[in-house]
Amino acid sequence: MTTSSISRSLIICCLFIYLVAPNLSAQYNFKTEKKINCTEIKSQGRTGTCWSFATASFLESELIRMGHDNINLSEMFIVRNIYKDKALNYILRQGKANFSQGSLAHDLIRMTEKHGLITEEAYTGMLVDETKHDHSEMEAGLKGFLDGIRTSKILSTKWKLAFSAVLDAYMGSVPSQFVHDGKNYTPKSFVESTKLNTKDYISITSFMHHPFYNDFILEIPDNYSNGSFYNVPLKEMISIVDYALLAGYSIAWDGDVSEKGFSAKNGLAILPENLNRDDLFEKPGIELPVTQESRQANFENYSTTDDHLMHVVGMALDQNGTKYYIIKNSWGEISDYKGYIYMSENYFKMKTVSVMIHKDGLPSDSAKRLFDSE
Numbered sequence: 001m002t003t004s005s006i007s008r009s010l011i012i013c014c015l016f017i018y019l020v021a022p023n024l025s026a027q028y029n030f031k032t033e034k035k036i037n038c039t040e041i042k043s044q045g046r047t048g049t050c051w052s053f054a055t056a057s058f059l060e061s062e063l064i065r066m067g068h069d070n071i072n073l074s075e076m077f078i079v080r081n082i083y084k085d086k087a088l089n090y091i092l093r094q095g096k097a098n099f100s101q102g103s104l105a106h107d108l109i110r111m112t113e114k115h116g117l118i119t120e121e122a123y124t125g126m127l128v129d130e131t132k133h134d135h136s137e138m139e140a141g142l143k144g145f146l147d148g149i150r151t152s153k154i155l156s157t158k159w160k161l162a163f164s165a166v167l168d169a170y171m172g173s174v175p176s177q178f179v180h181d182g183k184n185y186t187p188k189s190f191v192e193s194t195k196l197n198t199k200d201y202i203s204i205t206s207f208m209h210h211p212f213y214n215d216f217i218l219e220i221p222d223n224y225s226n227g228s229f230y231n232v233p234l235k236e237m238i239s240i241v242d243y244a245l246l247a248g249y250s251i252a253w254d255g256d257v258s259e260k261g262f263s264a265k266n267g268l269a270i271l272p273e274n275l276n277r278d279d280l281f282e283k284p285g286i287e288l289p290v291t292q293e294s295r296q297a298n299f300e301n302y303s304t305t306d307d308h309l310m311h312v313v314g315m316a317l318d319q320n321g322t323k324y325y326i327i328k329n330s331w332g333e334i335s336d337y338k339g340y341i342y343m344s345e346n347y348f349k350m351k352t353v354s355v356m357i358h359k360d361g362l363p364s365d366s367a368k369r370l371f372d373s374e
Helices: 003-026 050-065 075-092 105-115 136-149 158-171 187-194 234-246 292-300 345-351 364-372
Strands: 031-035 178-180 183-185 201-205 215-217 228-231 251-255 308-317 323-328 340-344 352-358
Touching: 050 075, 050 105, 050 251, 050 308, 050 352, 075 105, 075 136, 075 158, 105 187, 105 201, 105 352, 136 158, 183 187, 201 234, 234 251, 234 308, 234 345, 234 352, 234 364, 292 345, 323 345, 340 345, 345 352
Parallel strands: 201 228
Antiparallel strands: 031 308, 178 183, 201 352, 215 228, 251 308, 251 352, 308 323, 323 340
């Protein structure tokens, strides 16, 4: 190669680095600070059962933390029991209640205490020839059935059997016993064998329309069972979440994913100052500040709604040192992050409706303030 050829090659190489390197450095680059063991990504399919997938995943991580091997829990066993519970609530309230696919994390914990748990291998909630969950037709049929019978002047006891028969037709019947690791269990004896204690899990939120350090019934549509939430200031809620994660306790998360800054396709949830910039999901940018007051305003004007539940399994920093939470979603292995989402701290502050954690994951000062106030 001649001297002039070498010079041209060097110029071309430098030009390539000049043009391309800024684009490479502009991409999100995450460094994991903490990652908690969790089970594989699943898909909730065409259902509104994210609450069950998120909370079952949360319990699966709890079981790993407690020393168990990976246990794949049946989300649909809990979902089925919630449908029946919601149906009774709907009928007793003469149709003046919420009957839908949505629920909250505490509902899975409540049904676990009442009915136990089953492995996915024992009950998938799908028929033999099915590979994806789809409750669209079933939900419409169940709702229509309930609306039809509630008009009776005197309601018979047969409706519960008929309701269960519809669930069987769409989801399959539930085994009374199943085998796990060579042993026979009922759903309740299985939970007992794991040493899970449903009393260990608490729900926490941060809103100004109720006193801090007290519990209250959170006013969101899917809280049909009137579950209580401990109320703490926003700064403390974030410190609780960070403490729990660093101590090895994962988090069940409930919040809003309807924002333009949320993109499962890109695996990101951000709260940008400028929503219209062309490189929104290509490189980190300036985010909106979040205060207790702005968070409250978003909740009261419906900008923040109870859309989706997911499982927080870690923390990371981007190349600018901005903190993100690593979140396991239930929409399948989509995006470059294979179904995980990196949620910025500011998005978390603004769009979190509530979190659930093991009470041992609380910092001692928070635990004292919360439990001493009871």
